[in-house]
Amino acid sequence: MKKILFGIIALIILIGGSGFAWYKVTYGGGTYYVQITKDGKEKQETANGKKFSRFTYNIDSYQKDGKEKKVEFTAGHNLRKEAYLKLTVNSVKGVTSWEEVKKAEVPKEALKKLNNNS
Numbered sequence: 001m002k003k004i005l006f007g008i009i010a011l012i013i014l015i016g017g018s019g020f021a022w023y024k025v026t027y028g029g030g031t032y033y034v035q036i037t038k039d040g041k042e043k044q045e046t047a048n049g050k051k052f053s054r055f056t057y058n059i060d061s062y063q064k065d066g067k068e069k070k071v072e073f074t075a076g077h078n079l080r081k082e083a084y085l086k087l088t089v090n091s092v093k094g095v096t097s098w099e100e101v102k103k104a105e106v107p108k109e110a111l112k113k114l115n116n117n118s
Contacts, residue, residue, distance in 0.1 A: 031089075036083045039055070072094065085100055
């Protein structure tokens with residue numbers, strides 16, 4: 001009975017670990033920071049017969065150590081100027097997520113680089 005229970009637990013750990021690894025590869029990535037200084041480029045799109053706008057941003061982003069990377073991402077609305085964003089950048093898919101953060105949450109080296117570019 002103990003061997004069966006051990007086998008089941010090992011199988012659950014193996015499947016869970018594989019799922020976590022897949023998720024990290026697919027959606028995970030490095031953290032970069034940007035500051036929005038201009039409007040995004042608006043593009044009209046249609047889905048299910050409804051028109052909507054997407055705003056594209058091509059911008060330099062910085063990791064906490066100041067390492068730079070040019071990124072492109074979209075938003076469903078024009079983002080607030082002077083807003084700081086924290087991006088998750090996947091090496092294959094590019095920017096997979098973003099969220100607005102306070103200036104105090106941006107690491108010092110990244111903030112220094114962002115302020116030099118303003």
